[in-house]
Amino acid sequence: KQEVTQIPAALSVPEGENLVLNCSFTDSAIYNLQWFRQDPGKGLTSLLLIQSSQREQTSGRLNASLDKSSGRSTLYIAASQPGDSATYLCAVSPNQAGTALIFGKGTTLSVSS
Amino acid sequence: GAVVSQHPSRVICKSGTSVKIECRSLDFQATTMFWYRQFPKQSLMLMATSNEGSKATYEQGVEKDKFLINHASLTLSTLTVTSAHPEDSSFYICSARRSGGGRTDTQYFGPGTRLTVL
Numbered sequence: 001k002q003e004v005t006q007i008p009a010a011l012s013v014p015e016g017e018n019l020v021l022n023c024s025f026t027d028s029a030i031y032n033l034q035w036f037r038q039d040p041g042k043g044l045t046s047l048l049l050i051q052s053s054q055r056e057q058t059s060g061r062l063n064a065s066l067d068k069s070s071g072r073s074t075l076y077i078a079a080s081q082p083g084d085s086a087t088y089l090c091a092v093s094p095n096q097a098g099t100a101l102i103f104g105k106g107t108t109l110s111v112s113s
Numbered sequence: 114g115a116v117v118s119q120h121p122s123r124v125i126c127k128s129g130t131s132v133k134i135e136c137r138s139l140d141f142q143a144t145t146m147f148w149y150r151q152f153p154k155q156s157l158m159l160m161a162t163s164n165e166g167s168k169a170t171y172e173q174g175v176e177k178d179k180f181l182i183n184h185a186s187l188t189l190s191t192l193t194v195t196s197a198h199p200e201d202s203s204f205y206i207c208s209a210r211r212s213g214g215g216r217t218d219t220q221y222f223g224p225g226t227r228l229t230v231l
């Protein structure tokens with residue numbers, strides 16, 4: 001059974017710091033991996049999606065990497081800002097299209113000004 | 114990008130009543146929709162997979178008679194929480210699968226519905 005773990009559960013940093021969020025999954029046979037942002041009491045915003053054949057994706061100050069063989073992904077946030085404060089969720093899609101996502105518990109990030 | 118809406122965004126009800134939550138794909142057809150539940154500080158957990166025109170598939174531990182799912186059209190799925198109890202209070206999120214064939218399959222998430230049962 002696929003399990004997704006995110007470390008750390010919570011992270012507090014001062015504005016301007018670069019930071020890394022970690023995600024690991026137990027079954028390397030995934031279709032893709034996705035990083036989401038969730039603000040308190042709100043839905044999900046998709047940040048980056050990495051297909052199983054890809055190694056990384058970048059969007060602005062965000063960079064996500066994927067090492068499928070070791071079951072790991074990282075989300076790198078450069079020059080963090082208070083507006084980045086949110087919970088970041090990692091989710092994997094099992095090894096076929098159109099199936100539900102399996103989520104980690106998330107990392108709650110707080111960026112202080 | 115594709116838009117998925119949920120209604121209502123927030124609902125408070127008394128114990129024993131039933132609550133219906135709607136999930137709509139506004140600009141695409143979704144043969145498959147998923148319903149997730151999220152308890153505070155927990156991950157999103159899949160409750161059921163809803164396929165248009167057929168019965169929903171429920172995950173282990175989810176009571177199908179309590180959480181009624183109807184996917185009557187390609188743009189609408191509904192989740193009805195029957196005889197709600199305080200332990201059903203949670204954040205319910207739907208997603209709709211947009212089919213593009215192969216690797217273009219993408220899920221779009223709704224904004225969620227906060228259910229509070231008193």
